Amino acid sequence: MGRNKPNKWRRGKRDRDQQQTRPGTRGNYELPPKENVVFEEYYKGQGIVPDGEWDQFMSTLRKELPVTFRITGYRSQAKRLLDVIKSEYFSNLVNMVGDSVQPPKLLPWYPDNLAWQINVSRKEIRSTPLLKKLHTFLVSETESGNISRQEAVSMIPPILLDVQPHHKVLDLCAAPGSKTAQLIELLHADETKAIPEGFVVANDVDNKRCYLMVHQVKRLQSPCFMIVNHDATTMPNIRMYPQEDEANKFKFVTYDRVLADVPCSGDGTMRKNPDVWRKWLPQAAVGLHSVQMKVLKRGLELLSVGGRLVYSTCSLNPVEDEAVISAMLQKCEGSVELVDASDKLPGLKTMPGLKSWKIFHRKDSSWFNSFEEVEAAGLTGLAGRTMFPPSPEVAEQLHLERCMRVLPHHQNTGGFFIAVLEKRDVLPWVRTPIPPSSTAITVNESEIVQNDSVSKSDTSNGDVPVDSSADLPPEGADDADIRKRKERDDDDDEKEEGILKPPEPNSEPHSKKAKISGYKEDPYFYFNEDEPDWEKIKNFYSVSNDFPHTQLLVRSETGKKRNIYFTSDAVKRMVTYNTDKIRFINTGIKLMARSEKEEVDCDFRLAQEGINTIFPYFTSRRVHITKEDVLTLLLQENPFIGKMSLGAQEELKPISQGSIIFIFDQEDSPDDDNKCRVLFCGWKGKKSCRTFVPKHERLHYLRMCGITTDPKRGHWELNQGKYPVCF
Ligand SMILES: C[S@@+](CC[C@H](N)C(=O)[O-])C[C@H]1O[C@@H](n2cnc3c(N)ncnc32)[C@H](O)[C@@H]1O
Numbered sequence: 110m111g112r113n114k115p116n117k118w119r120r121g122k123r124d125r126d127q128q129q130t131r132p133g134t135r136g137n138y139e140l141p142p143k144e145n146v147v148f149e150e151y152y153k154g155q156g157i158v159p160d161g162e163w164d165q166f167m168s169t170l171r172k173e174l175p176v177t178f179r180i181t182g183y184r185s186q187a188k189r190l191l192d193v194i195k196s197e198y199f200s201n202l203v204n205m206v207g208d209s210v211q212p213p214k215l216l217p218w219y220p221d222n223l224a225w226q227i228n229v230s231r232k233e234i235r236s237t238p239l240l241k242k243l244h245t246f247l248v249s250e251t252e253s254g255n256i257s258r259q260e261a262v263s264m265i266p267p268i269l270l271d272v273q274p275h276h277k278v279l280d281l282c283a284a285p286g287s288k289t290a291q292l293i294e295l296l297h298a299d300e301t302k303a304i305p306e307g308f309v310v311a312n313d314v315d316n317k318r319c320y321l322m323v324h325q326v327k328r329l330q331s332p333c334f335m336i337v338n339h340d341a342t343t344m345p346n347i348r349m350y351p352q353e354d355e356a357n358k359f360k361f362v363t364y365d366r367v368l369a370d371v372p373c374s375g376d377g378t379m380r381k382n383p384d385v386w387r388k389w390l391p392q393a394a395v396g397l398h399s400v401q402m403k404v405l406k407r408g409l410e411l412l413s414v415g416g417r418l419v420y421s422t423c424s425l426n427p428v429e430d431e432a433v434i435s436a437m438l439q440k441c442e443g444s445v446e447l448v449d450a451s452d453k454l455p456g457l458k459t460m461p462g463l464k465s466w467k468i469f470h471r472k473d474s475s476w477f478n479s480f481e482e483v484e485a486a487g488l489t490g491l492a493g494r495t496m497f498p499p500s501p502e503v504a505e506q507l508h509l510e511r512c513m514r515v516l517p518h519h520q521n522t523g524g525f526f527i528a529v530l531e532k533r534d535v536l537p538w539v540r541t542p543i544p545p546s547s548t549a550i551t552v553n554e555s556e557i558v559q560n561d562s563v564s565k566s567d568t569s570n571g572d573v574p575v576d577s578s579a580d581l582p583p584e585g586a587d588d589a590d591i592r593k594r595k596e597r598d599d600d601d602d603e604k605e606e607g608i609l610k611p612p613e614p615n616s617e618p619h620s621k622k623a624k625i626s627g628y629k630e631d632p633y634f635y636f637n638e639d640e641p642d643w644e645k646i647k648n649f650y651s652v653s654n655d656f657p658h659t660q661l662l663v664r665s666e667t668g669k670k671r672n673i674y675f676t677s678d679a680v681k682r683m684v685t686y687n688t689d690k691i692r693f694i695n696t697g698i699k700l701m702a703r704s705e706k707e708e709v710d711c712d713f714r715l716a717q718e719g720i721n722t723i724f725p726y727f728t729s730r731r732v733h734i735t736k737e738d739v740l741t742l743l744l745q746e747n748p749f750i751g752k753m754s755l756g757a758q759e760e761l762k763p764i765s766q767g768s769i770i771f772i773f774d775q776e777d778s779p780d781d782d783n784k785c786r787v788l789f790c791g792w793k794g795k796k797s798c799r800t801f802v803p804k805h806e807r808l809h810y811l812r813m814c815g816i817t818t819d820p821k822r823g824h825w826e827l828n829q830g831k832y833p834v835c836f
Contacts, residue, residue, distance in 0.1 A: 149167065150469075174230065177224065179257050182328075254325075274298060278307065288368060290329060309335075316694075347683050348687055374389070377526070391426075415533075416532050434509065435498065435504070446530065464504035630692070633697075634664070650727040674700065717803075720788045724788055731770045733760060733774070747799050750798055768790065
């Protein structure tokens, strides 16, 4: 922003002095004033707020966001935690109706009652004595990753994607990963399948933010996801290595579901990020439109015919929202359609997409309705053709009203925009590449204002380096270009679903790693059929024959294996043959870690992270435990075996020293379908036993097993099983 003209807030010292006398200080730190006259002028002009609601819209924007959260994780565990929250933390708030604090409110459109809103700000929840217990709980469960304090509107896109366990899912701009986590949860919705067929590829251009995502999604313990680091506008094709029955073919992956939660100016987040008030400029949207178009275009290219893509922004600006959708739909010539998904969000009020909007010229507060008007005024640098609305007839045909905008004052949320698209046919430029001279609307650089300085510095996430490694032909490429690309990438194919000759079996696929500049991740080495370490592991844990051990992997080829990870078959078939072009940041869950002890017949102990995945296959070394045992194991570091229940002691007796699996089955739930099983990775020593649950997760597990604390009395108590069925 520094290089652009200051906005009106910054214009005069007098203005600034006035602002400083307003409320809005935090300690000695001056909070930015929640004023921006250009913002008001702009959005009044665009007509995004219904008549008579403007003041309410603005006053809501000036208030802090209420606390919202969703319970994360897989269904039965999430439902169990919901029971705990209702009985232990919400019940004392029920009688507070009419008081200054409202009781927690269910977000009715979020599945399975797992998302809630408390109408106080983060600051207020900390300082309100009645909410103290709930706040402490939210902090600890957020830390252990079982609750996500996610903005309500940000939970919407994954719901609309309607992900099924067999789907191939691509999240193009995924970091820090709150929506990716939802996608992974949906993939694992059928808990009878430990390893779903589908997978999630989570991508982000920002390397550091990719690692934030690792932290966010690791706790979901899914073998079906991978994090990659590419520019989504040129997202490379990923080859899918064949299954045995497809011996001589391999395909580029196309996806059943694509999420394009694109970088945006973020003015829907003003309530959370007060800085936006000061920085907001209409040009930010203009600078981002181009990259948003390109991300959407690439997403549609990678989407299977019949697949669904959700485009979302946390911006209210039609230039980043309807303009992108409208231009891309026209370019797709009917092969992609906007879907009416409003009935998928029961109880959520959304505004229909705009059918007309304008471009604002801040210099003299003038408005332009079409690209022709901009051309006539000699201001083609102001906005590109694709930023303007189509004719009313075309807007009607495209059903732009099916886009959805969430206005902050309607439900006390942030602002948000969502469009659900379905691909009905192969894209026209893939069927017949469009020559640059075509009259069709294209994402043509010359027509789009490339305001890099705005997009890079004025937005929350506008850092968009260029990587031109995509395999599909670039926009506007002619046949000669395409031929050249074909020659260069002789094992790639421009077609969306190309079937190609397989690459030469690559004896050292990972040596290609060096080809990707700046990429430093350790390579991935999968177990061979006759992996020497496997036989010992298999015997020690009585692993069933159907466990796919060739999906185990390590991160170094030579020397002793340290950690052993596991991925699904589909992920393996991608990782193995793309190491020369895909920047894999992370994949696989840790199943085992090296632990060499003379008295133990196996050099690998189990890891808590992978316990749910291995459980159906690792059939011995299991011990059933009671609530009291859970308490003993989680509060004492190495309790003597004699301190365990008699049943557990009996089961421990015949087991040799080494890793074990503790099984806790909840018995006191009133809801048979909702009974919760908790598995703990444990260890049997000579005289004692233990779990490997990290300290910060122990509170969570105690709660899940029905054990609550009484901080006043300073010790743990067993909950006698009071679970209100309904709140
Ligand atoms: C709105 S945030 C995504 C939030 C994320 N979907 C979530 O729910 O946690 C936009 C993300 O896009 C990333 N980004 C920006 N330009 C990109 C590009 N060209 N390709 C891929 N990612 C990009 C940013 O690094 C940022 O993490």
